[in-house]
Amino acid sequence: MRGTKFVHACSAVADSQREERARRICETIREIPCGSVASYGQIAEIAGIPRGARQVGYTLRNLPEGHDIPWHRVVQSAGTIAFPVGSPPFEEQCRRLLAEAVSVVGGRVNMRRFRWQPDLDELLWKPSSAWDDA
DNA sequence: CTGATGACTATAG
């Protein structure tokens, strides 16, 4: 029957899959260009995890000490910063965003102006395919 | 297994 080894193997697989999700989430966040922001849900979807907004938050909360992930470019879907207004992390995120010209007004970013649009990015960086027929 | 939690989100009033 299923012994201890089997159970250990299963939990090992579960761990690797969890790591894989976290890896994709971080990878996606790293793609957010300087000067833009993305929502938790947007990151989750791009990372291939539908309805995984909370998982993005969870991953971000457990980042290792020396990480180089631009966590400050992730905000809630409405543009509001996820931390309590006035809290240390809230202030830190405001500073980092302002430092790259992303204006934060009343603890909120105007998503219409700063929301990251991967499709548009690709058009701007690889215009040939889009403009050839003109 | 069960219930509580949270760096979430969409919707309604």
Add this chain to the structure above:
DNA sequence: CCTATAGCCATCA
């Protein structure tokens, strides 16, 4: 703009 509510889902006690 605000609050309340109901989904959401991996984690954890």
